[in-house]
Amino acid sequence: MPRDLIVLGGGEHARVVIDAARSRTGEWTEVGYSDRQPVPATEERLGLRWLGQDDEVLTKYAEQALFVLGVGDPRRRRLIAERHPGVRWANVVHLNARVSPSVQVGHGIVVMAGAVINTGASIGDHAIVNSGAIVEHDVKVGTLVHVGPAVAIGGGALIGDRATLGLGARIRDHVTVGSDAVVGMGAVVVGNVETGDTVVGVPARPWRK
Numbered sequence: 001m002p003r004d005l006i007v008l009g010g011g012e013h014a015r016v017v018i019d020a021a022r023s024r025t026g027e028w029t030e031v032g033y034s035d036r037q038p039v040p041a042t043e044e045r046l047g048l049r050w051l052g053q054d055d056e057v058l059t060k061y062a063e064q065a066l067f068v069l070g071v072g073d074p075r076r077r078r079l080i081a082e083r084h085p086g087v088r089w090a091n092v093v094h095l096n097a098r099v100s101p102s103v104q105v106g107h108g109i110v111v112m113a114g115a116v117i118n119t120g121a122s123i124g125d126h127a128i129v130n131s132g133a134i135v136e137h138d139v140k141v142g143t144l145v146h147v148g149p150a151v152a153i154g155g156g157a158l159i160g161d162r163a164t165l166g167l168g169a170r171i172r173d174h175v176t177v178g179s180d181a182v183v184g185m186g187a188v189v190v191g192n193v194e195t196g197d198t199v200v201g202v203p204a205r206p207w208r209k
C-alpha cells in the first residue's frame with residue numbers, strides 16, 4: 001500500500017529526492033512539496049504540486065503523510081529538523097542503491113542512486129548519502145551528515161553529526177571526522193579531522209581563507 005510523501009523544500013536537491021522516491025514504484029504516493037513559494041522548475045519538470053510553506057504543510061498533513069527534507073542547505077536542514085521533532089519522517093532510498101540489510105538507519109534519511117552502504121554501518125537521522133557514494137562496513141554516519149556524490153568512506157570511520165563530505169572526498173578507514181566539519185571536494189583524509197574544521201587537499205590539511 002503506497003504511503004503519502006511530502007518533500008520539504010522544492011529546489012534542486014528536492015528534485016533528486018523525488019527521483020529517488022519515484023524509482024520505487026508503488027512505495028509512495030506523492031502529495032507535493034513545501035517551500036516559500038512555488039518552484040517553477042520543479043512543477044514543470046516533475047509535475048509536483050506546491051502545497052504551501054513548511055509550517056502550514058507540516059500541520060495540515062501531519063496525520064496523513066510522511067515527510068522528507070528536500071533542502072540542501074545544511075543550516076536550513078538542521079533548522080527544519082530541530083523545529084519539528086514530532087514529525088513522521090520517511091526514509092527515501094533509490095531502488096539502485098545497495099544498502100546491506102544489517103545497516104541501522106535513523107529517520108528522514110535519503111540514499112541516492114548508485115550509493116553502496118555495507119554491512120554494520122549506521123546512518124543517522126536526516127543524513128544524505130548522495131549519488132555513487134560508498135559507505136564501507138561499520139562506518140557510523142551521524143545525524144544531518146551530507147555524504148557527497150562519489151565520496152568513499154573506509155571501514156569503521158566515524159562521521160560526526162552535521163559534517164559535510166564534499167564531492168569525491170576519500171576518508172581513510174577508522175578515522176574520525178568531527179561534528180560540523182567540512183571535507184572539501186577531492187580531499188583525501190588520512191587522519192582525524194577536528195570538530196568544526198574545514199580540510200582540503202591530498203593529504204587533507206586544515207583550510208584557512
Ligand SMILES: CC(=O)SCCNC(=O)CCNC(=O)[C@H](O)C(C)(C)COP(=O)(O)OP(=O)(O)OC[C@H]1O[C@@H](n2cnc3c(N)ncnc32)[C@H](O)[C@@H]1OP(=O)(O)O
Pocket residue numbers: 130148149165166167182183184185186187198199200201207
Ligand atoms: C549533488 C551535489 O552537487 S552536492 C554538492 C557538493 N558540493 C561540494 O562537494 C562542494 C564542497 N565545497 C568545497 O570543497 C569548497 O570549495 C570549500 C568548502 C572547501 C571552500 O569553499 P569556498 O569558501 O567557497 O572556497 P572558494 O571556492 O572561494 O575557494 C577559495 C580557495 O580555495 C581553493 N579551493 C576551494 N575548494 C578547494 C578544494 N576542495 N580543494 C583544494 N582547494 C580548494 C580555491 O581554488 C581557492 O584558491 P585561491 O584562493 O588560491 O584561488
